Amino acid sequence: MLNHLHIRHFAIIDNTELELQAGMTALTGETGAGKSILLDALGQVLGARGSVDNIQQDEQRSEVTASFDIDNLPAVIKWLQKNDLDEQNECLLRRIYTRNGKGRATINDRPVSLQLMRELGRLLVSIHGQNEHHTLAQPTAQRSLLDAYSKSKLPSQVAQAFDDWQAANKQLLAIRNDSADHQNRIDLLQFQLQEFDSLDISGLSITDIESEHRWLANADKLLQLCSQTLASLESESGAESALAKTIPPLTELVGIDDRLQEALDLIESAHIQSAEAAAMVRQYASSMDHDENRLQWLDERLASLHKLAKKHLVEISVLDQVEHKLREELDSMTSPEARVDKLEIKVDALQRVYRDQAAKLTRLRKQSAKKLSADITASMQTLAMSGSELSIQINSDKTALSRHGFDTVQFNVSPNPGVAPSPMSKIASGGELSRISLCVQLATIDAAPVPTLIFDEVDAGVGGATAETVGQLLRQVGTKAQVLCVTHLPQVAAQAHNHMRVKKSVEDENTRTQLESLDNKQTRDEIARMLGGAKITAKTRQHAQEMLNNAEEA
Numbered sequence: 001m002l003n004h005l006h007i008r009h010f011a012i013i014d015n016t017e018l019e020l021q022a023g024m025t026a027l028t029g030e031t032g033a034g035k036s037i038l039l040d041a042l043g044q045v046l047g048a049r050g051s052v053d054n055i056q057q058d059e060q061r062s063e064v065t066a067s068f069d070i071d072n073l074p075a076v077i078k079w080l081q082k083n084d085l086d087e088q089n090e091c092l093l094r095r096i097y098t099r100n101g102k103g104r105a106t107i108n109d110r111p112v113s114l115q116l117m118r119e120l121g122r123l124l125v126s127i128h129g130q131n132e133h134h135t136l137a138q139p140t141a142q143r144s145l146l147d148a149y150s151k152s153k154l155p156s157q158v159a160q161a162f163d164d165w166q167a168a169n170k171q172l173l174a175i176r177n178d179s180a181d182h183q184n185r186i187d188l189l190q191f192q193l194q195e196f197d198s199l200d201i202s203g204l205s206i207t208d209i210e211s212e213h214r215w216l217a218n219a220d221k222l223l224q225l226c227s228q229t230l231a232s233l234e235s236e237s238g239a240e241s242a243l244a245k246t247i248p249p250l251t252e253l254v255g256i257d258d259r260l261q262e263a264l265d266l267i268e269s270a271h272i273q274s275a276e277a278a279a280m281v282r283q284y285a286s287s288m289d290h291d292e293n294r295l296q297w298l299d300e301r302l303a304s305l306h307k308l309a310k311k312h313l314v315e316i317s318v319l320d321q322v323e324h325k326l327r328e329e330l331d332s333m334t335s336p337e338a339r340v341d342k343l344e345i346k347v348d349a350l351q352r353v354y355r356d357q358a359a360k361l362t363r364l365r366k367q368s369a370k371k372l373s374a375d376i377t378a379s380m381q382t383l384a385m386s387g388s389e390l391s392i393q394i395n396s397d398k399t400a401l402s403r404h405g406f407d408t409v410q411f412n413v414s415p416n417p418g419v420a421p422s423p424m425s426k427i428a429s430g431g432e433l434s435r436i437s438l439c440v441q442l443a444t445i446d447a448a449p450v451p452t453l454i455f456d457e458v459d460a461g462v463g464g465a466t467a468e469t470v471g472q473l474l475r476q477v478g479t480k481a482q483v484l485c486v487t488h489l490p491q492v493a494a495q496a497h498n499h500m501r502v503k504k505s506v507e508d509e510n511t512r513t514q515l516e517s518l519d520n521k522q523t524r525d526e527i528a529r530m531l532g533g534a535k536i537t538a539k540t541r542q543h544a545q546e547m548l549n550n551a552e553e554a
Contacts, residue, residue, distance in 0.1 A: 001482045002125065002452045003090075004067040009056035010041045012504070012513045019517070023497030024478030027486045028526055035486045035502045037513060039127065039456055042066065045093040046125055047118030050103050057510070061098040067091070068124055073451060076123050085110055091124070093117065126450040128441055128458055136411070136437050137425035143409040145440065146392065148447040150368040158357045159403040165350035172343040182333065189330040195311075196323045199304055206319060209301055233278040240278060243271040355398070358405040362396050365407055369394055372443060379439035379473070384466040387417040390436065411440070435462060435470075442473050445480065452482045459492050471495030475551065490530035494547035499523040524548060 005018040027035050044050060045066040055062045068091040070076045080086040085107045095117070097103040105117045136142065147155040175182065233240050250264045309316040332339060369392035376390045390413050396406045412421035415432055424436065438458050445453070459470045471492035477483050478497055487493050499518040506512070518526055527544035528536045 001069045002066060002484075003069050004065075005042065006063075006065040007038075007041045008063045009059040010044070010062040010064060011037045011054055011056065013037060013041065013515075014056065014512050016513075016515050018500070018515055020482070020484070021498045022478075022482055024475050024483040024485060024495065025498040025500060026493040026496035027484060027500050027502060028488070028493050028530060029502030030504065031488070036456065038502060038515065039454060039486065042125070042454070043127070044095040044097070045117070046121030046127075047105070047114050049114075050095070050097040052097070052099055052101055055097060055099055059099075061096055063094070063096045065092065065094045068093070068451075073123075076120070079120060079123060080108070083112075083116060085112070091120075093120070123450065125452045125454060127454045127456065128437075136440055137423070137433075139408055139410055142392075142411045142424075143404060143407070145444050145447075146365055146368055146372060146409050149372050149444050150364055151447060152364055154357065154361050154364055155404070158354070158361050158405050161350070161354040161357045162401070162403045165347065165354045168343065168347045168350050172340065172347055175340055175343065186330065186333050189326055189333070193323070193326055193330065195308060196319075196326075199301060199308070206305060206316060209298060209305070229281050230278055233274055233281070240271065240274045243267060243274060247271065354401070358398075358401075361405045362394065362407055365394050365405075365409065369409075375443040376436075376439045379442060380436065382466075382469045382473075383435045383439065384462065385415065385432065385435060388432075389414045389421070390439075391421055435466075438470065438473070442477060445477055450481070452484070453477065455483065455485045455487075457486050457488065459487055459489050463489065464491070467491035468495070471551070488530070490527045490544070490547065493530060494527050494544070495551045499526060501526055520548075 001022060002020050005016075005020065007013045007016045009015070027038065029035055040048075040054065041064045044054070044062075044064045068076075069089065070080075070091045071089045076091065077086065080091065092106075092108050094106045094109075095103065096105075105112050105114055107117065107120060136145070232238050235241065246267050247264070250260065250267060254260050254264050305316050305319060309319055312319070312322050314322055373390055373392045377388070380388045380390065390411060393410045393412055395408045395410070397408075398406050400406060411424045413424055413432075413436060414421040424433070438455075441455075441458075455474060459467060462470060467489045468491040471489070472495055474483055474485055474492065475495040475497070485492065485496065493499065499522075501516055501518055501522070503514050503516065504512070505514065524541060524544045525536060527547060528540040531543055532540035
């Protein structure tokens with residue numbers, strides 16, 4: 001929900017802050033007061049294209065900031081988290097545009113592209129303007145509305161099935177058409193693997209080669225260290241001899257006082273272990289075979305391995321993995337017929353999945369079309385269109401495959417009894433189109449989980465009891481979502497839960513627009529002005545109050 005809107009130096013708006021409420025809010029004011037400018041400013045923080053023409057005269061930049069409560073909007077929270085823009089329970093959008101044509105867009109004080117701002121804007125606000133029927137008359141928009149009305153995941157599943165099928169088919173075509181590139185790749189892989197084969201490392205791993213090379217390269221030093229170790233253990237002054245000399249006196253001492261038995265056990269154990277250690281070192285030294293030819297062979301293999309690792313831009317330790325991947329790729333490419341056969345089977349299976357899903361979607365659309373047609377037709381009867389009817393036509397062509405299935409969707413309207421239905425785009429009357437458009441929007445409002453809906457004079461061309469019905473419908477929507485309605489009709493404005501007035505004034509030869517929230521008395525007087533013009537009488541005030549009372553009691 002839109003909580004707060006701050007506008008500075010935008011068009012003829014100097015500096016205005018608005019606190020917005022839940023429910024339906026009417027935006028009224030004299031013609032030309034700047035109601036549409038307010039919506040243009042809001043459009044800026046929703047990602048609309050900026051212009052230096054929107055900057056207030058004599059100012060260097062305009063700034064619009066909008067704050068939204070997103071506590072109960074999981075889709076918005078998920079989107080913010082996905083784009084690393086998440087905040088606690090609130091979303092702050094800001095748009096700055098400067099005189100030199102440069103702009104800045106931020107979400108939660110982090111710079112973003114206009115594309116991202118537009119994506120988020122579509123999740124937060126839906127704007128229905130006076131010419132919205134032009135959009136609704138497009139078949140693609142009608143199909144999207146019908147799919148949203150169904151509240152089913154099937155349309156997105158069909159799109160995914162189509163994408164999977166096309167991706168596999170593209171891969172199949174690439175294998176068939178790129179035979180020359182395919183053979184070149186095989187030749188390269190075979191050459192690279194020959195280099196691995198020529199190393200002839202006799203089944204040794206690279207770790208084994210490095211370990212043996214390190215051992216042979218240090219053989220002289222190892223023998224020297226073995227000699228020093230044995231001297232320390234076995235010489236007359238060595239550890240083994242010293243321990244042996246300690247055992248007799250300590251044994252005699254224990255015979256007198258057995259409290260040193262543990263010490264004697266430790267000395268005897270140490271003597272045995274030192275003898276065993278000496279034997280192990282002696283055996284190790286005797287087993288050493290310093291083979292210069294073997295060392296030279298290892299030197300050459302290591303040099304070749306390092307050269308090969310450098311060629312493949314990897315560390316020597318992962319050459320085994322590189323060879324494994326190359327062999328896997330070669331194995332998969334050296335039998336292209338088998339690969340083509342496998343891909344053909346996969347493509348056929350994915351196409352069947354797509355066709356099955358698309359057929360289900362056709363059935364779902366036909367079911368949803370009946371219900372949506374009935375809902376819209378019922379609303380039309382209340383808007384001075386008695387006897388009119390809207391029907392939704394589903395045309396399926398199983399040879400015309402797309403991400404959206406087999407179907408084209410067309411909204412047909414019969415404005416009067418006995419008149420053959422024709423597409424919405426061919427309805428002559430602009431007033432009828434506006435009312436039909438409003439009925440469509442209201443019937444599909446639950447399908448669009450957008451928390452804030454803006455209606456910009458969608459009540460144009462209606463009046464009297466019909467205008468009151470439009471207001472009642474908008475008030476009803478306001479119980480489910482936040483509704484901002486720009487209107488010139490007192491019958492519509494009287495239905496609002498909240499009221500704001502746009503007022504234009506001239507100060508120091510400069511035109512300024514101000515927005516203000518109205519209390520009950522001010523709302524009554526504004527409704528009276530809309531009813532009776534510049535001169536407000538007690539009678540128009542009374543009439544205005546009656547309209548407000550009736551709206552509250554309904």
